Amino acid sequence: MSREPYRIVLLPGDGIGAEVTADAVRVLTEAGRLTGTRFAFEEIPAGAEYYRQHGRDWPEGSEQRCADADAILLGAIGLPASEDAHGSLLRADGRMAGWSAIVGNRLKLDLFANVRPVRLFPGVQHLISGTHKQVWEPENVDMVFIRENTEDLYAGSGGLLAPGGVGQVATDTRIVTRASSERVIRLAFETAMRREGAPEDKARRVTCVVKDNILHGCRLFVSVFDEIGAEYPEVQRETILVDAFTQWLLRRPEHYDVVVTTNMFGDIVTELASALQGGMGISVGCNVGTRHGMFEPIHGSAPKHVGHDRVNPLAAVLSAAEAARWLGAQHTDPDATRAGDLIEAAVANLLAAGRPLTYDMVGYEHAAPRSAVTDAVVERLAAGRTPAEAEPLGAS
Template sequence: MTTPYHIVTIDGDGIGPEVCQAAVEVLARACGKDLLRFDPRDGGASHYVKTGQVLPQDTYEACRSAHAILHGAAGLPGVTYPDGTEVGNDLHLQLRFKLDLFANVRPIRLYAGAQSPLRGFPPGRIDYVIIRENTEGLYASRGAGVNLRGEVVTDSLVVTRKGTERVARFAFDLARKRSGAPRDGKRRVTVCDKANILRTYAFFRAVCDEVKADYPDVEIDYAYADAITVHMLKKPDFYDVIVAENMFGDIISDLGAGTVGGLGIAASAEVGEHHGLFQGAHGSAPDIAGQNLASPVATILSGALMLRWLGDRHGDKRLTEAAGRIEAATEAVLAEGKVIPRDLGGQATCTEMTAAICARL
């Protein structure tokens, strides 16, 4: 087993430094001093303002050689490129494409202590994962769209067999590892698309069907992107794993997060065959930056995702056990109800939330 594991940390912008360092503190407490080696690196919109680089070459090289990357948040209001797109997002977008992080993993789980706006769904009754294809789709056109005389603007939707097949296989493999949907216990992959309208999505669905043939033990289900937004509210317990094209996956992931407490509790992973980037699903919230008001929960849970991914890759049970302890400690703190972050209706500061989780560990 390779130890210590080399973890690059990029604090980023806004609340990024606060939540990233909170996650580092929890990870260090759960894993001990010899299992992880943290390597802080620069990057993000604020670094771009100072240097003209959102992802410095030395940061990229460190990310490429590291076992995993932990990121706080990126982006600042008004810091944009000449075409109007945000600079901060380009940090993880560059890493996404350069490191081929083709699968975006968004767990949607209702924890004890986090109240769902959906009536009748207690903790554990909402528990599924959205797998978003991360390198193709409509977002593959970022920076490459056509703006003709300021009159006509186009971006192309890109779907390839290789890209769809590997993300579908990732989704089916994940379903095999899970316990099935809360409603009926069945292992199921739902394909989210618009196959009734566009050929790209019909192709996406067809390739998913081909992959399904290798997984007779996992059901396949289909949902159009518009209809699934209703189903995710009416019957969220039906879902186990959902796989979607880049843009649709982006949209429904935030909807799913809203059903289990919001983006402040939503973990996120971007993984490929060799690299992984982990960060909370929320933004940089510059309006509360530096005030110790941010919730570190999403980043802490993303750190647990990182440990699980590393544990699977390296066959290291110490990492997967530590991940389970972090998730259990976080849920226990929320369920107790004494230390609750502001986004979930409490008054706990970032440091108070971090200390409570560490104490529970």
């Protein structure tokens, strides 16, 4: 315990965000205790509900507090405009309420890459056809998506023409730059170099997902992909149209190792990929740059579930594991890395045991409360159980 505690800003946000963020903090604190890694948590109220009450996304000075943090844990941002209206609550400028905490942080902190691990843990069944099924062996789903995170259709270039207060013309301008493409593509190849290859053949492979037969931005992205790929002869590279990729992702997930793509396409295909790993209740998003990192479960705020102790905490818990490992790499701190590894091992042990788990993973008939799932992760952490030692709690 030679270094100062890692400063972790918490942005619980809206809806169930507060519940799952508290679970993540509890598990991360226990992993820190076991490894001698200290964390100091600072919570900032932010999101749509804060905007509804105060007319702003978060308190003054919050942007700087995020910049000063070693890492950020985000819960969930966004609420419906009203109970009976379609769409999200928006700010006066047309952006989603809570924009500063989620998109604003990506831009201000230059979190240029959204890294999404997609892995099917042993014991988890995927959600194809909307039901729990097992078609592939778990080891056949193990890939990483790396999505450009600061431009494309999210750059905010566009607007709405509404003469007389009635919307008539809307534009959203797509922006793809060489500089942003270069750094996210290089990260993809560097990630492939650290991995053991695709499940299918153990080949290190980076797949570039685009629509370059139509879009100029994608043509630029592919040209940069080929330039940088030539620097990594050990890594296979391939380019595929996004529409074709969606069906190959489901038909042949074992082929994919690292997938790199632009912002909007990445947003869509990673949601699809979450079905391969058991759903959004277990899916993690890592927003990273050279100096800053923000980690989140990718599910929404799910306001209808607030207070019922039923939602899945594992995505938030695994996001804390990714934060710890990222801190370990940033600061050459093996204890922080081990804290993240211990959390993932505890979650893997629980999933292999098959209970207690929440309704989204086992159905309502066999569902356990959210709090019981978090208790089980903490117990497995303290016991140091590996996935091979999986056993349901209370089993004889």
